[in-house]
Amino acid sequence: MYKYHNLNPISKVGLDEFTKDYAPVSTPETADAILVRSAAMHEMEFATDLKAIARAGAGVNNIPLEKCAEQGIVVFNTPGANANGVKELVIAGMLLASRDIIGGINWVQENEEDGNIAKDAEKAKKAFAGQELQGKKLGVIGLGAIGVLVANAATHLGMDVYGYDPYVSVDSAWRLSRSIHHTTNVDEIYENCDYITVHVPALDSTKGMIGKDALSLMKEGVIVLNFARDVLVDSEAMVDALVAGKVKHYVTDFPTPEIAGVKGAIVIPHLGASTEESEDNCAKMAVKEVMDYLENGNIRHSVNYPDCDMGLRGDKTRILVLHHNVPNMIGQISAVLAKDNMNIADLTNKSKGKYAYTMIDVDSEVQEGVVEELKQIGEVLRVRVIC
Ligand SMILES: NC(=O)C1=CN([C@@H]2O[C@H](COP(=O)(O)OP(=O)(O)OC[C@H]3O[C@@H](n4cnc5c(N)ncnc54)[C@H](O)[C@@H]3O)[C@@H](O)[C@H]2O)C=CC1
Numbered sequence: 001m002y003k004y005h006n007l008n009p010i011s012k013v014g015l016d017e018f019t020k021d022y023a024p025v026s027t028p029e030t031a032d033a034i035l036v037r038s039a040a041m042h043e044m045e046f047a048t049d050l051k052a053i054a055r056a057g058a059g060v061n062n063i064p065l066e067k068c069a070e071q072g073i074v075v076f077n078t079p080g081a082n083a084n085g086v087k088e089l090v091i092a093g094m095l096l097a098s099r100d101i102i103g104g105i106n107w108v109q110e111n112e113e114d115g116n117i118a119k120d121a122e123k124a125k126k127a128f129a130g131q132e133l134q135g136k137k138l139g140v141i142g143l144g145a146i147g148v149l150v151a152n153a154a155t156h157l158g159m160d161v162y163g164y165d166p167y168v169s170v171d172s173a174w175r176l177s178r179s180i181h182h183t184t185n186v187d188e189i190y191e192n193c194d195y196i197t198v199h200v201p202a203l204d205s206t207k208g209m210i211g212k213d214a215l216s217l218m219k220e221g222v223i224v225l226n227f228a229r230d231v232l233v234d235s236e237a238m239v240d241a242l243v244a245g246k247v248k249h250y251v252t253d254f255p256t257p258e259i260a261g262v263k264g265a266i267v268i269p270h271l272g273a274s275t276e277e278s279e280d281n282c283a284k285m286a287v288k289e290v291m292d293y294l295e296n297g298n299i300r301h302s303v304n305y306p307d308c309d310m311g312l313r314g315d316k317t318r319i320l321v322l323h324h325n326v327p328n329m330i331g332q333i334s335a336v337l338a339k340d341n342m343n344i345a346d347l348t349n350k351s352k353g354k355y356a357y358t359m360i361d362v363d364s365e366v367q368e369g370v371v372e373e374l375k376q377i378g379e380v381l382r383v384r385v386i387c
């Protein structure tokens with residue numbers, strides 16, 4: 001029986017994918033796998049039983065990826081599974097920043113007792129007029145699962161869309177509408193666009209990317225949208241730009257004490273992926289990833305180990321070795337197996353950055369002594385045998 005622990009509430013539709021071989025546990029200490037959304041895991045200590053963490057979502061900045069890799073814990077995410085939910089809220093964010101929908105609705109609520117409200121609304125409405133999206137320039141920074149959907153949708157609203165992503169994947173490039181202008185210089189977006197939306201992960205290289213310098217290049221009255229992570233935008237610089245009117249609206253999905261309440265900021269409490277569909281999609285994908293890893297050792301959509309797939313285990317014994325990506329690992333691993341006269345039926349080795357993964361199917365049982373010898377190989381981080 002495998003055990004899993006939910007660190008955040010996870011959609012039941014996803015959890016229903018677990019077979020009868022899986023049981024939830026109320027604390028993470030005995031879990032084989034943890035399912036998580038945005039809960040902060042950086043301060044957590046991980047028990048030795050823990051083999052996998054699945055982020056039901058995209059951003060993994062709440063998880064200590066390297067610490068997990070060093071402990072042989074594979075971290076998964078669910079790329080694209082909540083992208084449509086975010087895309088729709090970004091479009092809503094653009095509309096909220098373009099028309100004073102919030103001001104108008106507030107006016108109606110404040111005047112709900114007014115028996116003459118229909119007539120008074122016609123007089124009041126000029127205070128809430130706005131602009132249209134059609135014909136405006138939109139810059140999309142980061143053309144991954146979300147950025148591509150936002151860019152394509154915006155073209156259907158009649159926007160003139162510019163995309164920037166120096167690491168764009170082939171898949172994303174294929175999905176991108178041909179009418180989107182590809183730019184290789186992000187400054188072009190800052191200088192020319194009326195709306196700028198950021199869809200990059202929070203990395204050391206992206207933190208603070210929308211700071212004083214970027215803001216100074218932008219057009220007067222620009223609208224900036226951030227549905228990716230708070231740290232991408234330098235709060236102090238953004239508050240100054242809002243106060244000065246340089247940025248007309250900053251629409252963000254990430255409330256912080258610095259930004260909440262600042263005039264011109266439209267702040268949403270991290271609702272991008274909070275739709276039934278996104279929650280179900282993410283949970284289903286996360287559960288499937290966990291089951292395939294625990295039962296077959298296959299890794300798909302990991303963010304700290306290479307993807308590696310040998311299909312269903314069948315009647316073979318499968319040895320899984322998580323190790324550093326250094327020379328002579330396969331030689332040392334197969335030498336241990338050869339010493340014990342074990343026949344390798346199939347072997348796959350993949351690497352990703354500092355880490356690598358070797359999957360081996362053997363025809364015979366694996367003795368405990370062999371597992372111990374494999375663990376003794378320097379640079380091996382974890383050995384698991386499924387039989
Ligand atoms: N508000 C919400 O509820 C949600 C927020 N997110 C956030 O949005 C981010 C993006 O999500 P996805 O599109 O699903 O991820 P993704 O991994 O599909 O796309 C990210 C893209 O950013 C690009 N990129 C990386 N560094 C860049 C840079 N310096 N400049 C330009 N492009 C760069 C990558 O090449 C990739 O194409 C996530 O990392 C997460 O932080 C994701 C889902 C929900």
Ligand SMILES: O=C(O)C(=O)COP(=O)(O)O
Nearest residue numbers: 037038057058059273274
């Ligand atoms: O998937 C992401 O990166 C998100 O930001 C969504 O977060 P959530 O699962 O709604 O806590």
